Amino acid sequence: MKRIFFGITLFLLGQIHLQAQCEFPNESFEIWINDEMSSNENDPNSVHPFVRPEGHSSVIRTSILALGLAFGDSQTVDEIVNNTQSAFGIHQSTDAYQGEFAAKIQADSFIELSDLFTVFDCTEVPVSIDFSIKHVGTNTDTLIVLSVFDEGLNELPEDENELMDYPAFGYAEYAFDEDTEYTNLSIPVNTNFEAAIDTGYVIFILSSPLEQLEAGDSSYVLIDGVKLSNVIIDTDELHNLEFSLHPNPTDDFINIQMNHSSENHIVEITNLQGKILYNQYLKKNQINVSDLSSGIYMLKIINDKSGEYGTKRFIKK
DSSP states (O other), rough: OOOOOOOOOOGGGGGBBBBSOOOOOTTOOOOOOEEEEESSSSSSEEEEEEEEEOOOOSSSHHHHHHHHHTOOHHHHHHHHHHOHHHHHEEEEOOOOOOSSOOEOOOOOOSSEEEEEEEEEEEHHHHHOOEEEEEEEEOOEEEEEEEEEEEOOBBBOOOOOGGGGSEEEEEEEEEEEOOOOEEEEEEEEOOOOOOOOOOEEEEEEEEOOHHHHHHOOOOEEEEEEEEEOBBOOOOTTOOOOOOEESSSSSBEEEEEEEESOOTEEEEEHHHHHHHOOOEEEEOSSSSOOOOTSEEEEEEEEEETTOOOOEEEEEEEOO
């Protein structure tokens, strides 16, 4: 499933890469700093101030603005000159879950998405990304939350399938169409393979239908209290059931190969949000997944006698 990640290089935001050992910087968005945009790089007087949370910025929205300026788009210039903070897409809000401030993310009719991007040093894969979120408004909004952990990150993935190329990642998608109170959410971080890491990033991407924005949609989300949970310590002796999957990726069938009898084993398939899509006893060593949408899934096999289990990821084309 193609997403709105465009392979934007992360060096654009090198200035916000803080020195922290797997800690989300400025997690409650209490510290805001002054920044500025230029609507004409050849005119030193054409700078326009805005504020952003220290340690955080926008990568997708600001890149779209930069492209507009590079091609001399007059609408981009007008947006930066007249609505600098809105052009940035991240606002300071006093409607906070904890502390004094929260980060408000809002799209508009000029660019129908907004993003909050954070990159940080990290040497051990966390268990999950935890945060508090509130949606304000009754129009339809979609929020994608993506985290990736690797050694020397260079680009955002172009689609879900590329997430399998990183040592670890977290991914979730939420839909809103009404006012909510603050809700505490947790996104598990999945480990694909063992590898050295030194960098992580988290990006929140809010998008709204253009027709709603052009009709004056003013809905938005508030993000507060973002934390990385404790690092993984694997002490689960039951998590040792070995098996293999092929082909992977697949169009229709997954074959399961085990070194012992498959009797009394349950197969469970979930999406990356944890929703159970399949749960049956393993009768054949082949499962039909043709009805699943394209994407990444988790396949878990459980021995209902001993409690032993194992988990693998697979890609449905």
